[in-house]
Amino acid sequence: MLRYAFMQRAFIAGIIISIIAPLIGNYIMLKRFSQIGDTLSHSAILGVALGLLIGINPLIGALVITIFFAIALERLRKEFKGFAEISLSMITMASLGFSAIIFSRIKSSANVMNYLFGSIVAISLADLILILLIAIPSVLLILIFQKELLYICFDEDGAYVSGINVKLLNLVLNILVALVIGISLRIVGGFLISALLVIPGAISMKLVSNFRKLQLYSVLISLFSVVFGIILSFYLNISPGGSIVVIFTCLYAITEFKKGM
Amino acid sequence: MIELIDVSFGFEEKIVLKDINLKIEKGELCTIVGPNGSGKSTLVHVITGIYKPYKGIVKLFGREDYREQRRKISFVPQKVSSFNQLFPISVKETVLLGLVPQKGFFKRFNKEDFKKADDILKKLDLYETKDKQLGKLSGGQQQRVFIARALISEPEILILDEPTVGIDSKSEEILYNLLLEQKNNNTTIVMVTHDIFAIKDYADKVVCMKDGEILTIFGAKEFSAKKYKQIYLTD
Numbered sequence: 087m088l089r090y091a092f093m094q095r096a097f098i099a100g101i102i103i104s105i106i107a108p109l110i111g112n113y114i115m116l117k118r119f120s121q122i123g124d125t126l127s128h129s130a131i132l133g134v135a136l137g138l139l140i141g142i143n144p145l146i147g148a149l150v151i152t153i154f155f156a157i158a159l160e161r162l163r164k165e166f167k168g169f170a171e172i173s174l175s176m177i178t179m180a181s182l183g184f185s186a187i188i189f190s191r192i193k194s195s196a197n198v199m200n201y202l203f204g205s206i207v208a209i210s211l212a213d214l215i216l217i218l219l220i221a222i223p224s225v226l227l228i229l230i231f232q233k234e235l236l237y238i239c240f241d242e243d244g245a246y247v248s249g250i251n252v253k254l255l256n257l258v259l260n261i262l263v264a265l266v267i268g269i270s271l272r273i274v275g276g277f278l279i280s281a282l283l284v285i286p287g288a289i290s291m292k293l294v295s296n297f298r299k300l301q302l303y304s305v306l307i308s309l310f311s312v313v314f315g316i317i318l319s320f321y322l323n324i325s326p327g328g329s330i331v332v333i334f335t336c337l338y339a340i341t342e343f344k345k346g347m
Numbered sequence: 348m349i350e351l352i353d354v355s356f357g358f359e360e361k362i363v364l365k366d367i368n369l370k371i372e373k374g375e376l377c378t379i380v381g382p383n384g385s386g387k388s389t390l391v392h393v394i395t396g397i398y399k400p401y402k403g404i405v406k407l408f409g410r411e412d413y414r415e416q417r418r419k420i421s422f423v424p425q426k427v428s429s430f431n432q433l434f435p436i437s438v439k440e441t442v443l444l445g446l447v448p449q450k451g452f453f454k455r456f457n458k459e460d461f462k463k464a465d466d467i468l469k470k471l472d473l474y475e476t477k478d479k480q481l482g483k484l485s486g487g488q489q490q491r492v493f494i495a496r497a498l499i500s501e502p503e504i505l506i507l508d509e510p511t512v513g514i515d516s517k518s519e520e521i522l523y524n525l526l527l528e529q530k531n532n533n534t535t536i537v538m539v540t541h542d543i544f545a546i547k548d549y550a551d552k553v554v555c556m557k558d559g560e561i562l563t564i565f566g567a568k569e570f571s572a573k574k575y576k577q578i579y580l581t582d
Contacts, residue, residue: 116434233447233456240436240444243424247395248448248500249417295480296437 104312108304111283123280135188149268204275204327275327354403381556421497432482487518
């Protein structure tokens with residue numbers, strides 16, 4: 087399996103993504119804002135559609151559009167203060183509507199399916215380099231802001247009163263989510279990316295009593311599921327996004343069962 | 348230290364605070380009392396800067412723009428409304444959050460920080476629980492953890508929004524002793540409370556509120572149960 091160059095690329099990309107997705111996803115989960123993952127992944131699909139339409143790397147299209155919507159989201163949240171889900175729904179639906187129109191104009195449907203549900207053969211060397219270029223500063227940003235991000239997730243008002251720049255950190259977090267979605271698109275696919283952001287943390291929450299362990303366990307769970315999912319995808323010829331999410335679901339069910347015993 | 352001049356605040360059309368004038372000097376313990384809906388919590392949210400008044404001036408540390416001084420302020424919110432019991436955070440991690448504004452980006456907590464956390468936890472009789480998940484503690488213990496988080500940074504201004512609601516008498520006693528210690532260290536304390544009689548002898552000011560207005564402000568030792576009744580039960 088590893089003698090194939092595309093599988094080597096899939097594993098490297100998968101491992102990078104499986105580490106940074108839960109590290110960022112845990113913050114949005116704890117802020118009870120998990121739905122942002124779903125919303126921005128739909129924006130990523132619109133970015134892919136635009137990329138395919140105008141003939142640029144769809145991954146770049148996805149990154150640009152998700153970052154744009156991540157910033158727009160903060161503004162819309164202010165417009166609908168207290169009703170964050172309205173801004174999320176609006177961006178989701180607008181993204182899907184435009185994507186549907188653009189996809190109906192594009193001839194190759196196989197390409198589209200790869201971006202919706204992921205593919206292990208689709209990752210080019212250029213994609214891998216882009217993934218690395220995004221992943222390294224993203225990890226650095228998490229390291230720089232980790233204490234502050236935990237504070238705003240735990241008690242946003244308390245953090246604000248004590249001088250933490252809550253507005254800036256919320257924006258940084260949204261952009262980090264946008265970046266991780268953009269680079270996860272190839273492997274997991276637009277429809278399933280939010281699972282990578284949220285489910286490892288949701289499983290880990292059942293097992294841990296502190297935030298350090300939450301980060302550690304969710305990375306391990308994510309790493310195991312992504313690597314195993316890619317292997318399953320190779321041998322069973324199924325979409326990696328689907329297999330990864332099914333493994334997540336099984337792990338969650340096992341954890342619930344064990345806790346109930 | 349804290350000064351509000353003709354401050355009014357409202358949510359959309361509804362006016363919640365009307366023409367509030369209040370001055371709290373450095374090292375004073377000021378309690379805010381009044382029936383539900385009188386605007387007590389809103390007042391402390393305006394003092395903290397969480398709510399912006401549509402009229403009037405709020406000064407902290409003698410300035411309207413006190414962004415640079417914010418790290419010298421600690422706020423203990425109403426526990427129940429602010430904390431999700433499932434949140435995966437340990438007692439020690441929670442207390443250390445109080446040091447985040449002083450640490451700055453990229454700096455990790457060091458031995459000195461951990462020692463500070465241990466010391467404050469010992470003081471609040473919580474040291475044995477330091478590795479436990481916060482949500483697994485009793486209500487009184489959780490509230491003490493929030494107070495430990497507020498005190499670890501040795502704030503110059505400490506603001507508490509009903510810190511004794513739903514806590515046991517042991518936690519209450521520990522809290523009051525700690526507040527008095529802070530007061531003696533010259534910390535300015537603003538506290539919304541329903542339990543005014545427990546602390547009235549130590550308060551430098553008792554601000555009585557009703558319908559978004561300050562009815563009266565009592566000075567040190569002026570407040571009594573009789574006066575309280577006169578103000579609120581004469582309607």
